[in-house]
Amino acid sequence: MPYLFRKFLILLLSLWCVVTGTFFLMHAIPGDPFIGDKVIPEEVMRSLYAYYGLDQPLWVQYGKYLKGVVTGDLGYSIIYHGRSVNQFIREGLPISAILGIQSLAFAIPVGILLGTWAALKRTQWQDNLAMLLSTLLVSVPNFVLSSILQYVFAVQFHLFPVARWGGFEHTILPTLALAALPTAYIARLTRSNMVDVLQQDYIRTARAKGLPQFRIALTHGLRNAILPVISYLGPVITSILTGSFMVEKIFAIPGLGQWMIHSINSRDYPMIMGLTVFFSIFLMVMVFVVDVVYSLLDPRIRKGIAYE
Amino acid sequence: MNEEILALTYWQDAWFRFRSNRAAYVTLWTLTVIGILSFAGPLLSPYSYSEIHLDLKNTAPCFKFWFGSDELGRDLFTRVWWGARISLFIGVTAASIDVAFGVLWGSLSAYMGGKIDELMMRICDILYSIPYLLVVILLTVIRGSGISTILIAMTLTGWINMARIIRGQILQLKQSDYIASAKIIGASRRRILFRHLLPNAMGPIVATLTLTIPTAIFTEAFLSFLGLGVQAPAASWGVMVNDGLSAMRYYPWRLFFPAAMITITTLCFNLLGNALRDALDPRLRR
Numbered sequence: 066m067p068y069l070f071r072k073f074l075i076l077l078l079s080l081w082c083v084v085t086g087t088f089f090l091m092h093a094i095p096g097d098p099f100i101g102d103k104v105i106p107e108e109v110m111r112s113l114y115a116y117y118g119l120d121q122p123l124w125v126q127y128g129k130y131l132k133g134v135v136t137g138d139l140g141y142s143i144i145y146h147g148r149s150v151n152q153f154i155r156e157g158l159p160i161s162a163i164l165g166i167q168s169l170a171f172a173i174p175v176g177i178l179l180g181t182w183a184a185l186k187r188t189q190w191q192d193n194l195a196m197l198l199s200t201l202l203v204s205v206p207n208f209v210l211s212s213i214l215q216y217v218f219a220v221q222f223h224l225f226p227v228a229r230w231g232g233f234e235h236t237i238l239p240t241l242a243l244a245a246l247p248t249a250y251i252a253r254l255t256r257s258n259m260v261d262v263l264q265q266d267y268i269r270t271a272r273a274k275g276l277p278q279f280r281i282a283l284t285h286g287l288r289n290a291i292l293p294v295i296s297y298l299g300p301v302i303t304s305i306l307t308g309s310f311m312v313e314k315i316f317a318i319p320g321l322g323q324w325m326i327h328s329i330n331s332r333d334y335p336m337i338m339g340l341t342v343f344f345s346i347f348l349m350v351m352v353f354v355v356d357v358v359y360s361l362l363d364p365r366i367r368k369g370i371a372y373e
Numbered sequence: 374m375n376e377e378i379l380a381l382t383y384w385q386d387a388w389f390r391f392r393s394n395r396a397a398y399v400t401l402w403t404l405t406v407i408g409i410l411s412f413a414g415p416l417l418s419p420y421s422y423s424e425i426h427l428d429l430k431n432t433a434p435c436f437k438f439w440f441g442s443d444e445l446g447r448d449l450f451t452r453v454w455w456g457a458r459i460s461l462f463i464g465v466t467a468a469s470i471d472v473a474f475g476v477l478w479g480s481l482s483a484y485m486g487g488k489i490d491e492l493m494m495r496i497c498d499i500l501y502s503i504p505y506l507l508v509v510i511l512l513t514v515i516r517g518s519g520i521s522t523i524l525i526a527m528t529l530t531g532w533i534n535m536a537r538i539i540r541g542q543i544l545q546l547k548q549s550d551y552i553a554s555a556k557i558i559g560a561s562r563r564r565i566l567f568r569h570l571l572p573n574a575m576g577p578i579v580a581t582l583t584l585t586i587p588t589a590i591f592t593e594a595f596l597s598f599l600g601l602g603v604q605a606p607a608a609s610w611g612v613m614v615n616d617g618l619s620a621m622r623y624y625p626w627r628l629f630f631p632a633a634m635i636t637i638t639t640l641c642f643n644l645l646g647n648a649l650r651d652a653l654d655p656r657l658r659r
Contacts, residue, residue: 075495075498075499075502076502078499079498079499079500079502079503082499082500082503083503087511090511090512090515091515093515094515200640200643200644200647201636201640203639203643204587204635204636204639204640204643205632205635205636205639206591206594206595206598206611206614206632206635206636207595208594208595208598208614208615208618209614209618209628209632209635209636212618212621212628216621216622220622303504303506307504307506307507307595310599311595311598314598315618326599329510329514329599329600329601330599330600332514334514337511337514341507341510341511344504344507345503345504345507348504348507349502349503349504352502353502
């Protein structure tokens with residue numbers, strides 16, 4: 066499969082670019098990670114340097130780092146002594162994953178239904194309302210939306226817990242906040258695809274056969290309109306992941322996004338580097354997987370026929 | 374030949390279609406007003422954006438402070454319009470750099486064709502798969518926050534989208550008969566590119582430019598949320614929203630005005646961009 070093979074090569078090259086770029090950028094920062102408020106004796110300094118391998122030439126450090134990334138070792142936090150980035154990932158990732166999967170489970174069906182409905186009611190007020198709503202959702206910054214949800218439903222009406230991590234009820238507001246943007250995007254995409262598909266000949270045939278409108282839309286239309294939505298899942302996963310930085314901070318959820326923000330605020334450079342590399346690899350592999358699934362589902366790409 | 378005089382040019386045609394879309398027309402006016410106020414707004418109030426009134430902190434909107442004041446007693450009305458300058462400047466500049474570089478790269482790639490095109494597009498593919506926001510975060514963390522850093526970080530990989538759109542557009546246009554005729558007449562490559570290909574690709578360029586501005590404003594707001602935004606006492610909308618969040622329960626106006634400005638502006642640019650795309654897309658012309 067030359068298409069997938071080429072995609073895979075590009076993935077490997079991009080991964081290498083990210084890892085290398087991050088490494089050299091981090092080492093271009095002026096200053097010393099161990100210089101703080103306290104004066105550290107020189108021997109201690111030297112042993113710290115030796116411990117973290119900072120006394121070796123840059124290319125040796127780079128080689129070590131590359132080997133670490135390949136074997137799944139992303140380095141250590143400097144602020145939390147003795148804790149590795151992997152430990153933070155082990156603790157934070159499951160929590161972030163629950164939120165992410167829940168918001169995907171909300172965004173995909175709701176977005177598709179909303180988009181289909183809007184396409185069926187095209188140029189009527191329902192369509193305009195749905196599209197205005199989705200454009201509005203796209204236009205509110207995620208952290209503002211989260212704060213408003215938190216304020217209205219938790220602080221004012223006490224319907225949900227305000228923050229923290231616990232049972233299912235703790236996940237509802239963050240999930241909705243994370244799902245808002247993807248839902249709006251998926252709805253818009255589904256609508257425009259559906260509008261195209263509904264003008265095709267086979268839809269007219271189905272209508273001529275006397276099938277009910279709703280069934281035409283679901284069985285004939287949606288099957289064809291839904292395919293581009295799958296290709297859009299890559300960007301959706303990206304948006305959920307970066308959204309989680311804000312949502313987790315606002316709802317005080319101890320997920321990986323919260324740790325990312327924490328490490329940025331405390332300038333924990335090795336941890337920022339480790340998490341950035343982790344997030345990048347995660348996202349790029351996810352996007353690749355989505356591409357593979359899409360190409361397997363769409364015979365036009367599978368057979369190497371380009372679009373249009 | 375009489376018919377030709379009556380025929381509308383591409384831009385006249387687009388303008389008529391654009392004007393018939395009333396919502397788009399309203400958004401254009403709203404954006405114009407916001408743009409004017411970002412310059413005129415601070416002049417309307419007697420305060421400067423950094424003037425501190427410690428005895429008047431967190432005042433609700435009133436006759437003295439039209440949009441209220443913040444935790445240092447600074448006038449929010451003045452600050453919102455100052456923020457408009459910074460946010461709009463970042464948005465428009467970042468989008469323009471993206472477009473300029475993207476158009477250059479995309480049109481060169483499409484025009485050269487063959488191996489060079491292949492190479493240039495593979496470079497795009499590689500850069501494109503690197504997550505945009507993570508690059509922006511990493512660069513701002515390393516270089517320290519500031520407008521120039523934010524602009525560099527945002528445009529480093531931001532132009533790729535534009536380059537791809539332009540390449541597709543030019544590849545399509547290259548097949549047209551008028552390009553063939555221009556070649557036959559003996560027009561130079563440069564003339565064909567600048568006089569024939571690029572002007573006809575203007576539609577998607579303008580639409581993408583309009584849709585890139587809100588993305589840039591959003592990214593800036595996101596950076597401010599991470600504490601990587603513009604430095605005090607200057608404030609962008611993102612910084613002000615982030616300040617307002619902590620005071621939301623007691624002084625809601627501190628969140629409301631900047632958040633409303635970001636939302637209205639982004640909404641307008643999004644609606645405008647969609648309307649422009651519809652108005653300028655030659656495929657939709659009947």
